């Protein structure tokens with residue numbers, strides 16, 4: 001496992017020091033207001049855009065290859081909490097034919113990049129998408145909103161979900177303090193798994209399928225004891 005440069009260390013931007021008031025040991029509740037995601041936030045955590053763009057490009061390649069191997073199609077993608085739109089940039093290079101929709105919570109980014117403004121818990125465009133991507137977002141939501149967002153991801157996804165969330169164990173064992181925002185809601189993986197399994201089959205590597213995609217994967221791909 002690439003401990004210092006794993007996806008979560010790069011895509012879940014953070015505080016630089018464990019000694020700051022907002023370190024992973026914080027007792028205060030993380031700020032969930034949209035105003036938190038301002039110019040300062042993105043310049044702090046997305047300074048090295050090339051590195052982050054490379055991670056998004058590799059993630060996209062992996063997800064599309066896996067889906068292709070399953071002999072399934074993706075024509076549309078929703079990137080919920082899309083940030084700077086790194087998946088959009090990657091799509092342009094790898095799969096121009098996939099229709100991309102970027103949705104952001106940050107008024108600053110909506111203004112800057114023209115993203116549709118929305119909250120992961122409540123965004124409801126009255127259409128569904130073949131693939132929903134939600135990378136490094138859910139840890140910013142408190143429990144009730146996060147639960148609502150997971151149910152919403154299930155409504156929005158017609159076929160697949162790519163999900164990446166910083167968990168308690170990731171924060172403890174994997175992510176470096178210099179590159180990871182620990183001022184978030186850290187929960188156990190089981191907290192997510194129990195809620196996701198009501199809607200999705202976990203195919204590993206952050207890829208989830210709707211049960212209706214059963215024809216496309218073998219049972220052992222999603223079986224663990």
Ligand SMILES: C[S@@+](CC[C@H](N)C(=O)[O-])C[C@H]1O[C@@H](n2cnc3c(N)ncnc32)[C@H](O)[C@@H]1O
Nearest residue numbers: 011037081082083105106119120135136137140
């Ligand atoms: C660590 S960044 C990840 C951005 C992008 N997904 C990436 O991987 O580069 C977290 C993003 O989540 C967004 N976010 C926070 N709360 C949200 C919410 N309730 N609904 C949608 N997005 C939210 C923030 O605006 C921020 O851009």
